[in-house]
Amino acid sequence: GENVEQHPSTLSVQEGDSAVIKCTYSDSASNYFPWYKQELGKGPQLIIDIRSNVGEKKDQRIAVTLNKTAKHFSLHITETQPEDSAVYFCAYKDSSASKIIFGSGTRLSIRP
Amino acid sequence: KAGVTQTPRYLIKTRGQQVTLSCSPISGHRSVSWYQQTPGQGLQFLFEYFSETQRNKGNFPGRFSGRQFSNSRSEMNVSTLELGDSALYLCASSMDSSSYNEQFFGPGTRLTVL
Numbered sequence: 432g433e434n435v436e437q438h439p440s441t442l443s444v445q446e447g448d449s450a451v452i453k454c455t456y457s458d459s460a461s462n463y464f465p466w467y468k469q470e471l472g473k474g475p476q477l478i479i480d481i482r483s484n485v486g487e488k489k490d491q492r493i494a495v496t497l498n499k500t501a502k503h504f505s506l507h508i509t510e511t512q513p514e515d516s517a518v519y520f521c522a523y524k525d526s527s528a529s530k531i532i533f534g535s536g537t538r539l540s541i542r543p
Numbered sequence: 544k545a546g547v548t549q550t551p552r553y554l555i556k557t558r559g560q561q562v563t564l565s566c567s568p569i570s571g572h573r574s575v576s577w578y579q580q581t582p583g584q585g586l587q588f589l590f591e592y593f594s595e596t597q598r599n600k601g602n603f604p605g606r607f608s609g610r611q612f613s614n615s616r617s618e619m620n621v622s623t624l625e626l627g628d629s630a631l632y633l634c635a636s637s638m639d640s641s642s643y644n645e646q647f648f649g650p651g652t653r654l655t656v657l
Contacts, residue, residue, distance in 0.1 A: 465645065474547075474633050474648035475586070520586065530576065530599050531635075531646060533586040 433458065437521050437534030445542050450508045452519055452537045457502070460526035464497060464504050467520045469536075475520060479506070508539075516541045545570065547636050547649035555655045561622040564652045568615050568636030574598075575617040576646060577609060580631040589632075592617050593639065621654075629656045 434457040444450045456464075462483035467475035481488045481495045481504065488495050492511075497504045504523075508515055521534040548567045556562050568575050577589040588601040592611035609619040615636075621628055631653050635646040 467648070472650075474650045477645055477647060480645060530588040530591060530601065531578075532588070535585050 433525060433532045435521060435523060435532055435534045437537060439537060440535065441538045441540070443540045443542060444511055446511055446513065448511055450506075450511055450515070450539055452506045452521065452539075453503065454505070454521035454534050455501075455503050456523045456532075458523060458526055458532075459499075459502060461523040462526065463524040464495070465522050465524075465531070466495060466506050467522065467533075469518045469520065478519075511541050513541050513543065515539060547634055547647055549632075549634050549649040549652050551652060552650065553653045553655075555657060556624050557657050558624055558626060560624050561620060562624060562654060563618055563620045564632055564634075564654075566617045566619075566634030566636075566649060568617070568634075569647060572636035572638055572647075573615050574637045574639050574644070575611055575615065576635045576637075577617070577619050578633045578635065579603075580633055580651070581629075586633070589619065624656045626656050628654065630654060 436455045438453050465480040466478050468478045469475045479490050479493050479495050481497050492509045494507045518536045518538050520536050522531045550565045574593045576591040578586050580586045591599045595611045606622045611617045631651040633648050633651045635648045637644040637646045
């Protein structure tokens with residue numbers, strides 16, 4: 432079935448520290464895994480994505496890892512800054528359709 | 544390049560009314576998807592349109608419908624509104640329907656049903 436579990440639901444880290452959000456999905460045929468950041472009053476913004484032919488992708492302070500065997504993928508944010516505070520959603524694209532299945536979200540707060 | 548635009552941004556309706564929301568995708572994008580976001584259910588897929596045809600549909604009642612025009616702009620309609628339809632309705636556009644294409648979201652329309 433369509434399901435993606437996301438943990439934790441809330442995360443508070445000291446500015447400058449790292450944050451990690453983890454997700455587990457159910458559709459073994461899925462091959463596209465985007466991550467979105469949603470700020471208050473805005474729509475989700477794509478921040479990074481990974482395709483099933485790679486295990487890791489990095490973009491400045493953000494990295495995503497994918498373990499297709501275990502059906503796990505994670506978002507890593509290093510050197511966190513106040514502007515990283517937002518709700519983050521993991522997601523995957525349903526293999527039989529073009530819809531995106533979203534996790535329940537992680538509210539990340541950066542403590543000054 | 545302009546992003547995805549949605550109108551109106553805010554809307555207040557009463558139970559039993561109907562509402563139409565509009566979405567203009569990024570220029571050159573031919574696929575438009577709609578999602579409903581609520582605190583309790585999170586982000587849920589409503590439907591996707593590509594080249595004026597509905598390609599996929601989520602698990603929502605028939606009161607929720609949509610269409611796409613030849614210029615790729617899309618509208619969604621909700622008839623006989625219920626209190627539970629209060630939500631943020633998000634539109635996302637992508638180049639096409641393939642598995643790898645990124646979806647870019649608009650700011651959403653905040654619908655409140657009284």
